[in-house]
Amino acid sequence: MLGRSANGIFWLFRYLERAENISRLIEAGFRMALTRDASDASDEWRSLIVTLGLRQAFEARHGTEYTGPHVFNFILRDRDNPGSILAITEEARTNARMVRGGITREVWESVNDGWMQLKEALARPVTETRLGAVLDLVRRQSTQVRGAMEGTMLRNEIYNFARLGSFIERADNTARILDVKYYVLLPSVSYVGSSLDNVQWENVLRSVAGERAYRWLNAGRMDPRGIAEFLILDGRFPRSLAFCYSKLRSNLASLAREYGGEMHCHEILRDADCQFHHATIEAIFEQGLHEFIGTFIRNNTALALQIQRDYRFID
């Protein structure tokens, strides 16, 4: 396949994954804001903007006043925000158009249909009343594309590049949420056991759609180590770092089989993978959660770049 097409597929799935994750973040933030008084709610919205790396752009547009509608409209549809959900969904669709021949009709139609619906839903400012429905739409598109892909695409290199895009992005997103919220998870003497902590912790889980799974696995016990362990090391949870890396591993292995050999990116993956083998959450906390995540994000970015180089995504 063409290097440019591999790039298109890779980014199509990165963008779809990113849109989905951002919508979960907004949803968690919205829920938090609803349960807090005005100044705490504003903190919550600010933290959302910070998580997405949009602080400068947002403040250039709205100043330091973080109201819900300003924040979620900025993230969803603002023209001044090149990473808005609308913009990246459009990017996803542009990529899908570019690689139209590499995806099935069902996959293309789910992408195109989702984009048309979202464009209409985001044609005017979103109110708090409409927010839930809009976020739902974003997630549903992602789910639909994934389903179409699962059900109709050949398991070949195209599929592998798509999955690599999805899991590179998902790992990055989960890590960034952890990075911004790590202080919430650091056991702190004064807060341990307080109800505020519990809500904050649950919110971290909620932003990666993990609150129910976690509760089910841990019989409702909320503690920061447990949550960090769940999001980093639990290979059963599909948004954990360990899960994403097991998928990256299997897809890169398929590529190596199909191409008759390993590339440099396979080495990088092996190095990055070591961090999950024999790792315990205790060791991670000892090393420092923040440092651990920082290293993880850098390695993940390096892996993505190497995949793009090895498979000639760009000249």
Add this chain to the structure above:
Amino acid sequence: MTKTSPSSYDEMLHADGSVRSAYAGYCQWHDEQPPDLLRRKGSEAEAFFRRTGITFNVYGNEDAEERLIPFDMVPRIITAQQWRKLQRGIEQRVRALNAFLHDLYHRQEIVRSGRLPARLLKNNEAFLPEMVGFTPPGGVYTHIVGIDLVRTGEDDFMVLEDNARTPSGVSYMLENRETMMAMFPELFTRVRVREVSDYPRRLARSLAACAPAAFNGKKPVVAVLTPGIYNSAYFEHAFLADQMGAELVEGSDLRVENGRIAMRTTRGYQPIDVLYRRVDDEYLDPLTFNPNSVLGVSGIMDVYRGGGITIANAPGTGIADDKAIYSFMPEIVEFYTGEKPILPNVPTWRCAEPDALAYVLDNLADLVVKEVHGSGGYGMLIGPTSSKRELAAFEAKLRAKPENYIAQPTLSLSTVPILTKAGLAPRHVDLRPFVLVSPNGIDITPGGLTRVALKKGSLVVNSSQGGGTKDSWVLDD
């Protein structure tokens, strides 16, 4: 069921309102349908086209970046007998076009014999000196041709235009049929219509039969070259590549390697044997043509002349569909085939000739005047529907550069009904059959693309100017 416009030939109805035999089966089915069904299906079809992304882009129109070409659900029907004659005429014409191109780029016998004035080639940008003395692989110049036909009577089909560069529209021919079959399957069990769906396979086979000298594999590698997703026909490029199982490449994917054109794949650079390019000559090679082009490949012309790749259509075929050359097509057909043309031209005045110019100026209000190098319906004058001021402005242009124009009578194009809010109503149509040329012969897909002017009385069928399309049927014997 509908009224015909008194001055034009209606393909469905006789002047007395009875149904012509070609439409007998269809009309019977049509009359049995609940009145609202077809209209409802119309909006279904539109939603379907949008979802599947069958759109075309309009240059310079930001709001409507992707527009649908309206699809009308009443088919355009041609009998087997009519088609046989068309087929013979088209084949003859396409054969002549290829012989003509070969001659123009070699000995120019037709100019030496005095049948074609040499001035038509001088200073004509469509004539490429780079092609002189070179014979494309398999001797084929126009791998894909679209012949635009108009009809004025029962047996009166005429060629309005030859499209010998990169004719587009074939994806609409295919998707229109898919749509009709999906919406009205039972109709196709009642009326036997000849298949069009194997066009992409025939195209792939036809292109593969023209492999270049350097080809040494088992199966020629075919790729479609597109200017990219913002091109108006991008959907079609992607569609054809997909249907042929060929790669859809852009200029930035390609480079010259060991005397071949190679594409950047995830496994490294891989040579291409046949390039079905949907990029104009001008942009094909910045080293040879427009130096600012980013759509082509630097050095492809050298590779081409060295036998490293087949370019379809060959560069320089535009000279054959130049409107000034068009007026000589009857002579050209006769010169190369030794036969009288089966399909006539539309009568054409060459404004470069003083007598013709005088006639055109005297009768401007009754004529259609076209720019010799124009396309897409832009820059033309339709005398009968133009204001005095428009006529005067055009007259000035004509006097200033008469050699830039040809004129034709306003034809009374045939009509086929379309579905309107008020029921069926006749609209003017044309027909573009698609023709494949390879060393194995000339292959014409039965039917083609029917374009229809949706505005009442309008004669302009171009999609960029409010035209629509119809499914085109050739009945099976």
